[in-house]
Amino acid sequence: MQQKSKKAGKAKGKQSNLRTPIVVVMGHVDHGKTTLLDKIRGTAVAKGEAGLITQHIGATEVPLDVVQDFCGSHFGKEIEIPGLLFIDTPGHHAFTSMRSRGGSLADLAVLIVDVNEGFQPQTIESLSILKRFKTPFVVAANKMDRIGGWHTTTNAPFAKSLKVQSERVTEVLDTRLYELVGELYKYGFDADRYDRITDFTRTVGIVPISAITGEGVPDLLMILVGLAQRFLKDNLQLTATGPGVGTILEVKEEKGLGTTLDVILYNGEFFAGDTVIVGTSREPLVTKIRALLKP
Structure with missing residues (x-):
């Protein structure tokens, strides 16, 4: 289980009562979801900051320091959020229900699209979620x-x-971006390249990136941090004490442990021995926490 509430205490040099925003990464298989997260993690490791990156099951915690180092001098000031928590959702169609749970859990999302292939079936499915x-x-x-x-x-x-x-090359890229704008318009979204947008509440930002070379990734991270800071502060207020509230990502059998839940805890606290109530397809399940594990 991942105890987010106990970690989300400080931003860089500033006290904050905001928890880490949960960012779900969605899109078609092979369009680069995991590669993007690998790029962010790998850059931090290259800077000797491997200890600051915590790789959980299906989730990657990226502290604000790492985001700031990646963005360099382009990073904004007075940021209060402690960082970003990315959830890498499976791209294969067999994982539709898990992607749906990820979508409902997220504060923000990144819809990743291959600019050369455009919208594919799982892109459209992710958009509908x-x-x-x-x-x-x-x-x-x-x-x-x-x-x-x-x-x-x-x-x-x-x-x-x-x-x-x-x-x-610039013209080719512009053409392909406008094709994405057209696709998004078909599904009811106004969109444009992010640096041409004045109001992100009305227009979806499109950030050109390369998950392999890292180009555009600083812009993507800055936009996510900026959106969370500006528009989601009320949703990110943290209560670090009191009953824990979380979302289950996955239920599985672990050898030697029995039934194990992968959980994002986004408010309050969990302790071993606590009674918890878990929603199921039939009726609520009441059980006790035997152990808390952080992979």
Whole structure:
């Protein structure tokens, strides 16, 4: 079980009573969900900060320090949230119900789309989940480095990468982004490239990225932190004491342990020996916590 409430106490140099925003990463299989998280984790490891990254089952905790280091001088000031908690949802169609649970749990979402392939069946399914749960989201238009003639600037902000591209490459990217804008419009969303948006409450931001080279990833992280800070503060208020409230991601049998629940705890506290009530498809299940494990 992942005790989020006990970790979400401090932002960089500033006390905060905000918990870590939960960000679900959704999209079609092979469009780059796990690669994106690997890039964020790997960059932190390369900076000697492996100890700050906690890899849980299906979730990655990224403290604000790591986000700030990735973004460098482009990072905003006076950020109160403690970081970001990413949930990597399975992309295969067999995991539809788990993706749906992830969507309902999330404060924010990243819908990752291969900019060269566009919308695919699981992209559309993910979009319908986000729409149903009214989850704010941004679109990560991935694999821009695969456009023919692309010049890579590793881990660079999007604006910096764009400056070194030829006019032809820029035009191809713009065309593909406008195709995504058109697809989103079909499903009832106004969208545009993120740096052309003045009101993120009305328009979905599309962030061109490469999960492989890291280009555009600083922009994506800054937007997620900015959206959480500006629009979700009321939802992120933390009560670090009192009964625990969480969401179950997965139920499984662990050898030597028996039935184990992977849980995101987003308010209050859990202790071994506590009585908990778990919703099931039939009737509520009342049981006791035998042990709390952090993988």
